[in-house]
Amino acid sequence: MxxxxxxxxxxxxxxxxxxxxxxxxxxxxxxxxxxxxxxxxxxxxxxxxxxxxxxxxxxxxxxxxxxxxxxxxxxxxxxxxxxxxxxxxxxxxxxxxxxxxxxxxxxxxxxxxxxxxxxxxxxxxxxxxxxxxxxxxxxxxxxxxxxxxxxxxxxxxxxxxxxxxxxxxxxxxxxxxxxxxxxxxxxxxxxxxxxxxxxxxxxxxxxxxxxxxxxxxxxxxxxxxxxxxxGGRDFDYAIAEHFAKEFVTKYKIDVHENAKAYSRILAAAEKLKKVLSANTTAPFSVESVMNDVDVSSSLTRDELEEYVQPLLNxxxxxxxxxxxxxxxxxxxxxxxxxxxxxxxxxxxxxxxxxxxxxxxxxxxxxxxxxxxxxxxxxxxxxxxxxxxxxxFEDCNPYTVSYFWDKQVEDTDHMEVFPSGGLFPSTKVVTLHRTGDFEVEAKYTKSEELPTGTNPFICKWAVKGVEVASGEESVATKLKLRNDPSGFYTIEEAYTLEEKIVQELVDNPEAKEDDEPEYREVKKLVKKADLQIVEQSLSVGEAALAGLFEKEATLTTQDKLIADTEDRKNALEEYIYELRGKIDEQYSKFASAEEKEKLSGLLMKAEDWLYDEGYESTKGKYIAKYEELASIGNVIRGRFLAAEEEKKQAYRSKQEAAQQSSLLEKIAADREKAKSAENNDVEMD
The missing domain is CATH 3.30.420.40 (ATPase, nucleotide binding domain)
Structure with a gap:
């Protein structure tokens, strides 16, 4: 799930x-x-x-x-x-x-x-x-x-x-x-x-x-x-620009010349902005910002307001x-x-x-x-x-119209979803078509749009239109949709045909026993679904599949690199840990030959790790680790067994002491009871 x-x-x-x-x-x-x-x-x-x-x-x-x-x-x-x-x-x-x-x-x-x-x-x-x-x-x-x-x-x-x-x-x-x-x-x-x-x-x-x-x-x-x-970045930028100008005069450096320096100034500006949210003044300092120069200054809340006044206005x-x-x-x-x-x-x-x-x-x-x-x-x-x-319903920020081939109608477009209209929303339009046609959705009021916006939204080829013999055109319905995600689509398209159907006559004067009256009326009913081929601003299914595969490959590669780094760090840590313990905790649990052999392997592994093995593979790091562990784990096993024996001996000693204490208590209680019994006899 x-x-x-x-x-x-x-x-x-x-x-x-x-x-x-x-x-x-x-x-x-x-x-x-x-x-x-x-x-x-x-x-x-x-x-x-x-x-x-x-x-x-x-x-x-x-x-x-x-x-x-x-x-x-x-x-x-x-x-x-x-x-x-x-x-x-x-x-x-x-x-x-x-x-x-x-x-x-x-x-x-x-x-x-x-x-x-x-x-x-x-x-x-x-x-x-x-x-x-x-x-x-x-x-x-x-x-x-x-x-x-x-x-x-x-x-x-x-x-x-x-x-x-x-x-x-x-x-x-x-x-x-x-x-x-x-x-x-x-x-x-x-x-x-x-x-x-x-x-x-x-x-x-x-x-x-x-x-x-x-x-x-x-x-x-x-x-x-x-x-x-x-937004916040505009405030940060205003603060950073103020200090950039100040440091030209104060320290004879221009942080605009060094991207890393300016980035650090921006980061410090963001921190200062946050400090000034709770304080009336705040220090500003960056160590070795560029050319080994340390910079420092301060800013008050009133000064910040002055620098961001164009934004506030x-x-x-x-x-x-x-x-x-x-x-x-x-x-x-x-x-x-x-x-x-x-x-x-x-x-x-x-x-x-x-x-x-x-x-x-x-x-x-x-x-x-x-x-x-x-x-x-x-x-x-x-x-x-x-x-x-x-x-909940949202509202359209921009007006959208749909355009189509001019075949029978005098007009070739309609404003379907006006700005301020609520969505999700569905509108149905009926067109008379002589054959297959195209529909295109566009933003149609440039004054509403962000400057430079591409007015094109989507284009659809509607196929499968068949005109009956003897007719010049066929009625076609389009179900236009502004969906919950704000996308503009054609949800459904189909042709209509005229049929005679029986319709119940509404007679308010009719009595209960009267037979219902029907009349024949002509109605447009659904005849056949049409094929809709979309050409949107999405990258397309084939390209999407390729990008998905590439991202999956990069993710796998990242995981392999991370795992390799983990194995490398584990090997390095094991070398230092084993070297430290072989002469201390594990000393009496390894023979001289084992110590000599293990020390040699540790030395070779360390030399390899910082030389040709520095950029090696995950498998090789695992192999080196297991080579060392084949000896190290045997010695560690002896150490742990000895430790367990000590713990067991300590537990046995504690249990014996507790048992002895319990027996002494029982004996004392019996002695006390016997003494009390003797006292009762003497009194009798």
Whole structure:
């Protein structure tokens, strides 16, 4: 049975949550952290993902990829590309129509697309979760930014499949948090008139506002807005730029000239930002940042607010846009729920309070709310789990129209899913067709879209249309679907034919004994299903299978490298342990010949390990270990047998002492009883 889980894949750190133990649990990673760095790095032999990538980031900066969430579904000619390249520490190039990272891996230059990188990280998350829950992991509800287009959602779905996961739902991040609120705060919600709640999420790179109507068991997203270039990393960058300028004057160094130096300044800036969330001033120092120069300074909370003032001045824009989309005013809002790590910045909280004119609420966990909500959504799709019933609908951020060949109709398109419309949603259209035709879905209002968005969504070839003899066209129905994950599809297509059917006549004056009256009417009924061939923005089944195989190969290779390193470390540890004990604990349990032979083998094994065996195979490390253990374990066995004899002798001694003590007590009790009996006789 698959354990359903939800993932908040953040730009800086990710949170995993699972539905189990009659609730939602946040999963800890291999070092017991509740969040995992969103990093993928490449070494000489293997990959480093998550915590291991973070540990080697500074020393392997050019081969450590971050901001994967931001480059997913991006192209190098997209207007956002220069911004993302500014934050990247690895060269970003074009590959297969996507942005890819160019890294040195396994001794050669290689390029991995953002979808592949995303899949690598998801595969690691899958392994962490499986180990923690001790179960099968396949179903995932993945939380993505509300501004993700069809292309980015498709790429996220593809990444899940490459990692061997089934994306049962691609859900907007703030919607996931709102679902969690609606489910776990159900007792505080009304049953009739819904509360109007503004959910504000400011994370590492994105700022989102969603206005929701929430009542017990039901949620509707009324409107959403965002600023996708507003988040914690922008604050970090502002702090780092301030100190970079200061150090040019103070220490005569320019950290922009050294990528590692600037990376360390950015990391220190992030720590300082967190300290200033609780303190009015904070020190700033980095040892040997570059050219063996140690730097130090300090920053006050007021100075930080001054440096980020351009960001704070934009804070009201998404709020006003979301309220407008929802058709509400600030006065209509009952509660403002705030999540996201960046919202801990005091100046940001103060400005948000001013924008809404009301106190903020922090009843949700700022870091884990999205993951918890996503886990519940995944559990809703599980056939084996029973969860509290909860209905929720999201809203379209962009208008989508469907286009078709102009055959009989005067028009060749229709606006089917307008922005602000709720989904999941299904619309049925009827077309008169003279033969096979094509349908294409596009975004049709460029002013709503993020700059540079590809308007193409999907194309379908509808085949099998047959026109009856003597007729010019045939009526065809298309069932158009905006599915729960936000994908636009054609769910069903079929032709219709006109048939005469008997229909009951509704006669309100008829008596009980009257015979029912029928009339013949002409109706269009389903005639034949049509074949739908999809051409979407997904990578395609064949390419997907190839990428899945490649990821599986890399995972196997990583495991082999890790196992080989473990065997190497075990051999090294055994050499030093045995050498230390042979002259001490094991000394009297080995003959002179055995000591001499074992010492020689230990010397040869050590020389081999640090020479030709330094880069050897797992099998050879195991063979060397077993060669030493064949003698070492015999001697160790004698030592353990002697120790067991000592323990047995000690236990026997203790038992004898206890038995002797018991006999003495019995004898004393008898003597005491006899003495008492004699006293009674004398008294008589």
């Amino acid at each position: 698959s354990v359903p889980f939800g993932l908040d894949l953040g730009n800086n750190n990710s949170i995993i949550a699972c539905a189990r133990n009659r609730g939602i649990d946040v999963i800890v990673n291999e070092v017991s952290n509740r969040s995992t760095p969103t990093l993928v790095a490449f070494g000489n032999k293997n990959r480093f993902i998550g915590e291991s990538a973070k540990n080697q980031q500074t020393s392997n900066l050019k081969n450590t990829v971050e901001n994967v969430k931001r480059i997913l579904g991006l192209t190098v000619d997209h207007p956002d590309f220069p911004t993302e390249a500014k934050y990247a520490t690895t060269p970003l190039v074009a590959k297969d129509g996507q942005v890819a990272a160019k890294v040195r891996f396994a001794g050669e230059q290689q390029e991995f697309t953002a979808t592949q990188l995303y899949a690598m990280y998801l595969n690691k998350i899958k392994a962490i979760t499986a180990k923690e829950v001790k179960g099968t992991i396949s179903d995932i509800a993945l939380a993505v930014p509300v501004w993700y287009t069809e292309e980015q959602r498709r790429a996220a779905s593809d990444a899940c499949k490459i990692a061997g996961l089934n994306p049962v739902r691609i859900v907007n991040e703030v919607t996931a948090a709102a679902v969690g609120y609606g489910v776990f705060k159900a007792n505080d919600l009304p049953e009739d008139e819904p509360k109007k709640i503004a959910f504000v999420d400011i994370g590492h790179s994105t700022y989102t506002v969603s206005i929701c109507a929430v009542k017990r068991g039901e949620l509707k997203v009324l409107g959403s807005a965002y600023d996708k270039h507003f 934009r804070l009201h824009v998404p709020v006003e846009a979301a309220l407008k989309a929802a058709g509400l005013t600030v006065e209509d809002i009952d509660t403002i729920e705030v999540i996201g790590g960046c919202t801990r910045v005091p100046s940001l909280k103060t400005r948000l309070t001013e924008v809404f004119g009301k106190q903020l609420s922090f009843t949700l966990n700022q870091d884990e709310a999205i993951a918890r909500g996503a886990a519940f959504i995944c559990a809703m799709h599980s056939p084996t789990l029973r969860v509290r019933p909860f209905k």
